[in-house]
Amino acid sequence: MRIGYGFDSHAFKPGVPLIIGGLPIDxxxxxxxxxxxxxLLHAITDALLGAVSAGDIGTFFPPSDPRWKGAASDIFxxxxxxxxxxxxxxxxxxxxxxxxxxxxxxxxxxxxxxRVAELLGxxxxxxxxxxxxxxxxxxxxxxxxxxxxxxxx
Amino acid sequence: MRIGYGFDSHAFKPGVPLIIGGLPIDxxxxxxxxxxxxxLLHAITDALLGAVSAGDIGTFFPPSDPRWKGAASDIFxxxxxxxxxxxxxxxxxxxxxxxxxxxxxxxxxxxxxxRVAELLGxxxxxxxxxxxxxxxxxxxxxxxxxxxxxxxx
Amino acid sequence: MRIGYGFDSHAFKPGVPLIIGGLPIDxxxxxxxxxxxxxLLHAITDALLGAVSAGDIGTFFPPSDPRWKGAASDIFxxxxxxxxxxxxxxxxxxxxxxxxxxxxxxxxxxxxxxRVAELLGxxxxxxxxxxxxxxxxxxxxxxxxxxxxxxxx
Ligand SMILES: [Mg+2]
Ligand SMILES: [Mg+2]
Ligand SMILES: [Mg+2]
Numbered sequence: 001m002r003i004g005y006g007f008d009s010h011a012f013k014p015g016v017p018l019i020i021g022g023l024p025i026d027x028x029x030x031x032x033x034x035x036x037x038x039x040l041l042h043a044i045t046d047a048l049l050g051a052v053s054a055g056d057i058g059t060f061f062p063p064s065d066p067r068w069k070g071a072a073s074d075i076f077x078x079x080x081x082x083x084x085x086x087x088x089x090x091x092x093x094x095x096x097x098x099x100x101x102x103x104x105x106x107x108x109x110x111x112x113x114x115r116v117a118e119l120l121g122x123x124x125x126x127x128x129x130x131x132x133x134x135x136x137x138x139x140x141x142x143x144x145x146x147x148x149x150x151x152x153x
Numbered sequence: 154m155r156i157g158y159g160f161d162s163h164a165f166k167p168g169v170p171l172i173i174g175g176l177p178i179d180x181x182x183x184x185x186x187x188x189x190x191x192x193l194l195h196a197i198t199d200a201l202l203g204a205v206s207a208g209d210i211g212t213f214f215p216p217s218d219p220r221w222k223g224a225a226s227d228i229f230x231x232x233x234x235x236x237x238x239x240x241x242x243x244x245x246x247x248x249x250x251x252x253x254x255x256x257x258x259x260x261x262x263x264x265x266x267x268r269v270a271e272l273l274g275x276x277x278x279x280x281x282x283x284x285x286x287x288x289x290x291x292x293x294x295x296x297x298x299x300x301x302x303x304x305x306x
Numbered sequence: 307m308r309i310g311y312g313f314d315s316h317a318f319k320p321g322v323p324l325i326i327g328g329l330p331i332d333x334x335x336x337x338x339x340x341x342x343x344x345x346l347l348h349a350i351t352d353a354l355l356g357a358v359s360a361g362d363i364g365t366f367f368p369p370s371d372p373r374w375k376g377a378a379s380d381i382f383x384x385x386x387x388x389x390x391x392x393x394x395x396x397x398x399x400x401x402x403x404x405x406x407x408x409x410x411x412x413x414x415x416x417x418x419x420x421r422v423a424e425l426l427g428x429x430x431x432x433x434x435x436x437x438x439x440x441x442x443x444x445x446x447x448x449x450x451x452x453x454x455x456x457x458x459x
Pocket of ligand 1: 033037
């Protein structure tokens with residue numbers, strides 16, 4: 001078995017689409033970033049890459065490379081899944097936390113879980129989606145994601 | 154086996170009792186929150202729920218619900234333990250980090266570990282309690298908790 | 307098996323050597339702290355200690371103790387490795403994330419991985435080194451490290 005952990009953050013920005021966990025969310029602001037800013041898929045991608053010691057999202061997709069401007073983040077995730085498969089491992093389960101002031105995640109957590117599971121090629125029962133507001137942290141304009149993953153041979 | 158990760162934060166507030174890990178701590182400030190603000194039990198609760206993909210503390214105990222005003226957080230933990238048991242799993246071990254400027258945790262870490270272990274129904278040897286000050290983070294008025302858990306069938 | 311998680315942060319400070327993961331890095335600022343400020347080794351040390359429920363870096367090496375002033379952090383790591391061995395466990399793999407605005411980690415991630423693996427006495431294939439910039443977090447003057455570890459008997 002192997003363990004991995006990923007972290008990411010992106011600032012909210014008016015006038016961009018909001019996509020978290022591969023799920024388009026109806027909201028007046030999105031997440032700034034070179035790609036689509038999908039903070040959750042980025043954290044999961046890094047957790048997978050880290051678990052097989054294959055670098056990180058920046059190694060494979062340098063933010064300076066114009067090819068990834070506005071890119072849908074499932075491209076990054078797919079690369080990480082290939083690295084996991086090449087190393088001879090598969091996902092046991094994955095658990096995540098989003099830390100953001102808004103929008104509310106509880107009403108859409110089920111859809112997000114289904115979407116992330118679909119992108120990972122696992123059962124929704126093997127994906128945890130949780131959310132917290134950043135109490136006391138002065139981070140109301142940011143979305144943060146933590147992801148942890150357990151792999152087996 | 155399954156992995157889970159939980160995060161929580163609460164701001165310090167004068168004139169409320171301080172309770173961390175179910176342990177009352179003699180200190181002039183406590184943690185603000187709808188419940189008793191027990192940042193550590195909340196992070197552990199979420200790590201357990203996430204490991205069995207059963208939602209999060211906000212799914213079970215909406216902060217808008219007046220029933221949980223001032224609630225002792227072991228109620229939340231108990232629900233998470235039931236979800237873990239229902240899913241057919243038990244705790245292997247749990248490890249945590251508190252990030253807070255004060256009070257000092259080292260002198261009370263042993264008591265806190267015993268209390269958390271008691272609430273979880275595990276041996277203290279299967280509970281890690283650690284603490285850091287938030288160096289450089291401008292978070293001196295906040296307590297942050299990270300919790301990670303390993304489950305087995 | 308057992309799981310551990312460690313967190314650390316240190317502020318950047320001009321005129322001190324920068325050492326991360328035991329690797330000296332050519333950079334005009336270093337990390338402030340009582341020891342050499344090696345945020346990554348501190349997080350890994352805590353993850354190892356937490357996994358075997360053996361306290362934390364502050365239990366073994368109180369920052370108030372003048373002996374650890376400017377200390378190379380591999381001393382702390384060695385103590386944690388002894389605790390892991392004494393408890394009858396060995397490292398399966400370890401995964402980490404550095405969150406810092408600068409310097410760039412990608413060009414030195416390979417060297418850092420080799421150095422951390424050497425200090426841990428494991429293969430580089432069992433060490434993950436990843437990095438993120440703190441987008442939106444107002445933490446440009448700080449280095450943060452997260453480390454997660456999986457142990458087996
Ligand atoms: Mg990102
Ligand atoms: Mg809470
Ligand atoms: Mg430190």
